[in-house]
Structures are given as structure tokens and as C-alpha cells.
Amino acid sequence: MTFVPLFACSFVLSCEPMRGLSKQDLLQIWEIGLHQHPVDRALTILAAVLPALPWEELAALSMGQRDGYLLAAWEHTFGDRLESYAECPQCAERLEFPLSAAALRASAQPEEIEPVQGWTVNEYAIQFRLPNSYDLAAIVACADPARAHDLLLSRCVLEVTRDGQSIATDALPATMVSRIAERITVCDPLAEVLLNLECPACARRWQTQFDIAAFFWSELTATARRLLREVHALARAYGWREADILALSAARRQFYLDMVS
Numbered sequence: 001m002t003f004v005p006l007f008a009c010s011f012v013l014s015c016e017p018m019r020g021l022s023k024q025d026l027l028q029i030w031e032i033g034l035h036q037h038p039v040d041r042a043l044t045i046l047a048a049v050l051p052a053l054p055w056e057e058l059a060a061l062s063m064g065q066r067d068g069y070l071l072a073a074w075e076h077t078f079g080d081r082l083e084s085y086a087e088c089p090q091c092a093e094r095l096e097f098p099l100s101a102a103a104l105r106a107s108a109q110p111e112e113i114e115p116v117q118g119w120t121v122n123e124y125a126i127q128f129r130l131p132n133s134y135d136l137a138a139i140v141a142c143a144d145p146a147r148a149h150d151l152l153l154s155r156c157v158l159e160v161t162r163d164g165q166s167i168a169t170d171a172l173p174a175t176m177v178s179r180i181a182e183r184i185t186v187c188d189p190l191a192e193v194l195l196n197l198e199c200p201a202c203a204r205r206w207q208t209q210f211d212i213a214a215f216f217w218s219e220l221t222a223t224a225r226r227l228l229r230e231v232h233a234l235a236r237a238y239g240w241r242e243a244d245i246l247a248l249s250a251a252r253r254q255f256y257l258d259m260v261s
């Protein structure tokens with residue numbers, strides 16, 4: 001089994017102070033997120049760890065920036081290690097492997113990401129911006145991936161000129177569309193973290209995407225459910241209030257849980 005992040009962070013997190021999530025935060029985010037789309041769940045997490053940033057600014061972060069912040073939030077809340085797993089597409093063997101949130105972020109290139117970028121290739125001059133949460137929300141309803149791709153392109157490509165003449169995005173040749181998509185990925189690499197995996201049982205090699213937003217939500221859900229079960233056990237045994245039980249250190253809470261089990 002091997003894993004290699006093909007793309008890594010290429011921006012520097014801003015100096016906004018970030019805090020880890022408390023047990024109360026985790027429960028509150030879980031409660032709110034239950035009724036949200038995954039795009040909004042990620043922003044709900046970020047709003048809790050970056051309270052100084054308004055929602056609109058968080059939603060305008062490029063997807064790579066958003067995921068970089070989520071990785072930092074993970075570190076502040078759960079530590080560096082991400083216990084990942086994947087299932088072999090050939091023999092269904094379950095692969096478990098750790099990732100490092102710090103390593104994913106630390107391979108950042110020094111320059112900060114510019115949300116709007118200019119790029120000249122061949123005879124084309126292109127102005128584009130990096131996709132953000134607003135763009136993701138706009139394509140959520142698209143059942144057709146090709147339609148979603150076109151919509152995303154039309155939102156993010158601001159201007160294309162060829163020999164000084166303006167060109168509509170839907171008039172671009174397919175090769176240029178592909179190159180622009182590749183360019184966006186290069187400019188915002190954390191938006192797509194790909195892992196190279198090899199099955200130890202059948203030696204099948206494949207590539208899979210690591211999605212920190214989904215990973216974070218999954219862990220947050222598991223933690224929230226565990227905390228609520230612990231509150232239930234201790235409240236029933238001792239009559240303590242939820243807030244008082246959550247305020248206990250993990251060691252004390254576990255001690256009392258052992259006593260009542």
C-alpha cells in the first residue's frame with residue numbers, strides 16, 4: 001500500500017486566528033449540518049473556527065483555500081493525523097492508511113493564491129477566477145456532469161480574447177476548455193488532492209480523491225454521536241446537566257463512564 005498526494009497546497013493561509021472546535025462546537029455544528037448540503041456544512045465548520053470572517057468571505061474562498069482552512073481546522077481540533085481508508089475496486093480489500101494534515105498543507109508553494117488570474121496560451125488571453133463555494137452551489141442541481149462543467153466554466157472564465165477579439169466561452173475549442181480546466185487545477189491544487197493507492201492483496205493500482213470536507217463531516221458526526229451517548233449514560237446515572245458533562249475532561253468523563261458501565 002502506498003499513498004502519494006499528487007497535488008499539494010499552493011497558498012499560504014492568511015493570518016486570521018484559528019481556533020479548534022470544542023465539544024460544544026462539534027455538537028452545534030453537527031446539529032446545524034444535519035439539515036445542510038455538504039457545501040454549506042464545510043462553511044459552517046469554517047465559520048466556527050474563523051469567527052472573524054463573515055460567511056460571504058468564507059463562501060468566496062477558492063475550493064483549495066477552503067480545504068486548506070479545513071485541514072488547519074482539523075489539526076486544531078483532532079490533531080495532525082487523518083485515518084483514511086479506501087476499498088480496492090478489484091478485490092474489495094479495505095486499505096487503511098494515515099495522512100498528515102500538516103504535510104498536505106506544508107507542501108504549499110510560497111505564493112498566495114490570487115482569486116482572479118490571467119493566462120496567455122497560444123494566441124488566447126484568458127482571465128479567469130478560481131471556483132468557490134458559490135460556484136459549487138450553483139452546479140449542485142445539475143444532474144448532467146457535462147452541463148455542470150459548462151456552467152462552471154461560464155461562471156469562472158471572465159474574459160477570453162484572441163488576437164484582441166473577444167470570444168464567448170461556449171465558442172472555445174474543446175482543447176482550450178480542457179487546458180483552462182487544467183490551469184485552474186494547477187492554480188488551486190488543494191481543490192483536488194489525489195492519492196495513488198496500491199492494493200496489498202491483489203496489487204491493483206488506482207487513484208482516488210481525498211475530500212477533506214466529507215472526511216471532516218464524517219468524523220464530526222461520529223464524535224457528536226459518541227458525545228451524546230456519553231451524556232446520556234452519565235445524565236441517567238448521576239442526573240448531571242449536558243453542559244456539565246461536556247465540560248468534564250476526557251479522562252474524568254471516561255472514569256465516570258467506566259464507573260457506571
Ligand SMILES: [Zn+2]
Binds near residue numbers: 091092093199201
Ligand atoms: Zn485488491
